[in-house]
Amino acid sequence: MKHCEGCEGCKIDKKLEDIKDKYKDVKGGIIGALHEVQDTYGYISTTAQKYLSKELNVPMSEIYGIITFYSRFSLTPKGKYNIQVCMGTACYVKGSEKVLNRFKEKLGIDEGQTTEDGKFSLEAVRCIGACGLAPAIVINKEVYGKMDVKKVDELIEEYTKK
Amino acid sequence: MDIKELNKVKEKNLKLLANKRIMVCSGTGCTSSKSDVLLANLKKAIKISGVKNLSVEKTGCFGFCAKGPIVVIDPDEIFYEMVKPEDALDIVNSIIEGKIIDRLLAEEKEQLVKKWHELNFYNKQERIALKNCGKINPEKIEEYIALDGYQALYKALNMSRDEVINEINLSGLRGRGGAGFPTGRKWQFTKEAESDIKYVCCNADEGDPGAFMDRSILEGDPHSVIEAMTIAAYAVGAKQGYIYVRAEYPIAVERLTIAINQAKEKGLLGKNIFGKGLDFQLELRLGAGAFVCGEETALMNSIEGKRGEPRPRPPFPAVKGLFEKPTLLNNVETYANIPKIILNGGNWYSKIGTEHSKGTKVFALGGNINNVGLVEVPMGTTLREIVYDIGGGIPGGKRFKAAQTGGPSGGCIPAEHLDTPIDYESLNKIGSMMGSGGLIIMDESKCMVNLAKFFLEFTVDESCGKCPPCRIGTKRMLEILTRITEGKGKEGDIEKLEHLAENIKKASLCGLGQTAPNPVLSTLKYYRDEYEAHIKEKRCPAGECKALTQVHIDPEKCKQCGICAKNCPVGAIDGEVRKGPFKINQEKCIKCGICITKCPFKAISK
Known part of the structure; x- marks a missing residue:
């Protein structure tokens, strides 16, 4: 996979940490967390997926499954x-x-x-x-x-x- | 908060509600037509004028979306339509001067109508689920309380759990999400299930295209749903509730969030409600754009943070639902009826409607109809009354062809069944279904094969893929339909469609697949000749299917003015002004029909 650096969606920044903290203890909170990542960055980067997978204890395969199941989530940035x-x-x-x-x-x-x-x-x-x-x-x-x-x-x- | 405090809030705010108030529709439709700017302008205008005892409030959907933005001046109920942001100053001035602005009034049969309830659109309506939409500011819990809000909850908490369920049973209320299961029995089953933890859920994942009543209730009266869910929690013995709402409804999400917080502040959600020992917490969960999540088991998977794939039933949610615990799930409109049923009694409610379908139903009227909007009518009202008396008939002098109910799970009702009373049984009998309440009217220019294809495209796209009959079967059906609309239909295609439809209905896991073939079956039932014309004669009788349609200019009627060529977006019309009739280049033509509407001499047709 091509490694991407520098764009906003690929960094683990304060916003991403806040999202993690908000949903860490919510039962079934992963979808809520993905919503906020999508709204904040316009898409859900691999970096964000890996981070949430580790922090919220949801396997990467499941996160990928969720993102591709629901049409609101996007793996690539959208146009201006x-x-x-x-x-x-x-x-x-x-x-x-x-x-x-x-x-x-x-x-x-x-x-x-x-x-x-x-x-x-x-x-x-x-x-x-x-x-x-x-x-x-x-x-x-x-x-x-x-x-x-x-x-x-x-x-x-x-x-x-x- | 105890009942004394509740009554105090009620009395105080009832007086405020009697003041002069400018109610501005702030539903999604009117907001899209800039009612939010209008609201801000009205506030400014009031400030500038310095007038006292006049306020402007956001309110829920009036239902008359075709004429939005709607403004009503209370308490006189003066009804203004298509109000623009720049009308704000005039409105405030007219109120100060005690006048009415004629140009903003609605016109019916060449007469100006002044008041909300004098409009034909509202004559045959009875608003129960929409009772507060247009009357209160949904962002102020005090206004909900003023109109008997949370009184039903207090009353229910003073009844036994069985008595509450008994009232629901007596009312005859059935699920408004589409299937029409008796609500009281659902409550009973969940109550009887033995478990230390139970859940109460609200299905606000209104996915049917063309249906927006649940959204309007959430936007216009969110507390009615919260109150009803709290009553349900008491009746079935739950302490935690979830509202699963589409993320596509940002205004509804915002109002619900505000409403839940206000209810918590007032102690109407939380611990020991009304000092009666009931604990109930409510959380919002957002859908993420998957139609199948409207199916109850898929919805629960989604709340649990999984892919929204349905589970086999049984076990039913009342036995083993959310997080494997007994769960009560009703839809928004069903809940919105509950407070009034508890307050007025089940018997009161059961007097409205027909023998087996009690109460009212909200329909989202759309498509080729003059009064697009939201209407609430007693069950048993005929389609003709809805289309012609309330809906104002078909625009452009065209003929009524079909009404589509139940979205992608429902079917079409042809003109010969216009006098069918709308209730669960009658609609099933003629091959359609109540569904969640989308009611799309189509005129003679609509091709029924193409419509069936439209719905199949929807289900193919939204099929979750878990079970093969739905995943593969609907795809095969769509391929056949596409072929037919492209003029490549073959002998035997209709039979193949029927065969597939039957098997998909029988073998699919959940409601999505089990009902997916309905649009095809019902159009085949009533418009089989159209299918045959496509296949055998390679002709689209309605002139909608591009591959089977050509647009022509009649050289004898053509006055060589060139208006058509000027308006053609793709430059497909050749000719020079006054130098012979114009001609359409069929290769370039996209059949958009703009030339047909623009030609002053009606020389162009399909």
Whole structure:
């Protein structure tokens, strides 16, 4: 495995230690700890996995099993702008598939991938509950509703300039 | 806190609730439409105006999500829709002047409607689970207490455990998560299980796409769930509870966290509650994006910090559940009904609804319908009433084609069954199911084969992989469906689908697999001709399947204006203005349909 040094997610820093302390004595706390690592660093590095495995006494194989089972956890960093296209039924009925396809086409990436410049990553996500605004997408927590192919183009342009 | 203190808080806050208050919907839908900015602006406007006895409060979902953000001025219940952040000053000024802003009122049948409950949308609704949504600030426990909050808990603690369970049994309440198991019996089983440690859990892993009632309850009235779980803990003999909530619901998580802390501070959670010897602790656990965790045994594995894979049943959770101890698990909406049942009695509740389905059900109305939103109706209300009277019908003058209930586990209801009363039995009879309450309406432009494919894609993606019938079977079904929608369907495909469906239903380990073929089976039942058209005639009757659809410009109707070409996002329309009819380059066309909607002469069609 390629050894990676220097990026934020690979160091055992104070934040990681705090997460460990918080979940050390919680029954079944590993998922909670992984949530916080994911939120803090944007992904779960091998370093963090090894550290939590040792400190929380959960085998590495199990941690890897958990990370790959749950879609919220990621082993690689996401793009600067994470585009999530809601694929709930309400959005689907109103054309979210076209919206997703347009993003794929325009960005040249598939779901779950990141553009080469690290600017955009694309995800098809489960119902975000903004059914009144269907079809809806989320870019870094900002919700955009009533999407269509044209709006996709405009948003990509807007975010590329940012 | 004892009952005297509780009543004191109640009286004091009941008076405060009678003051002029601007209630701003702060559910996920309205927040996405900037109701949080509006809230901040309203606060500023009040400060600037210096007016006294006027406050602005966050509140839970009003349900009328299509017209969000919603603002209601209490106590007069003036209902404003589609309010923008810049309307804040006008609203505050109008209240000071004692006026109503007409432009923000809802319009029904060319008449302006002033009050919340005068809207047709609310006429046929009966709000029990959503009783406090829109009325209180969910981040203030005092407001919950003002509207009889925690009185049911006090009442229950003065009853015997059997008496509490008896009231639930009398009410006829059934699980609102989908399967409809009698709630009282679940409580009874857990109570009877012998163990020194028991758990009470709440399933808030609302995974069905298009269903958001549990989220709205947690966002709008988190204390009702906490109170109900505490009552359940007393009845079954548990000291520890867990709420398993989706991490995709950040607002719900935040409000629950606040609510649990407030309940602890007031001594309504913790040790010796109301001095009656009940100890109960409550913890939140976050889901991490796995649909299967909505299945009860998978959910428990996930709380234990494992992969959310289901376990074989029996043993049932009531006997051996979380951490191998007897566990009671109900969903959010089920719990939200409990305090009112305890306060008003099981008999009161059992008078609402039909013979075997008591009470009300909350539905998330979405898709091709005018009034997208959350509605709570008595069981037995017909689909027609929900779609046309409450939902306001189908937009764009299109025809109703189907309603989908039960998400990826449910089925489609065609127009011929619009008058079916919605309850557990009736829906099962016509090949659908109640499910958790997602109700997606589809108009004639929707292809039913493609819809079945959409749900199968979902289950294939979410199948945990533990048992082969679900893991492999659903994948084979999806391959066949994909083939059909791409125009490569073969004779015998329909029969193969049916054969696979039957076996997956029989042989899968958990509810996910056992119900996964339902969307295919129910669309086959009512729309078999559409499947056949795809396979035999290589035609998609609804014009949705790309490979089987072409968009054409009628050269006789084309006025050569070029609007279509200007709006085409992929430059697939060739031609020059006033130099002959425009033409669509079929190789470039992505069938998005924008040209069809933009053509002023209706010259373009599929």
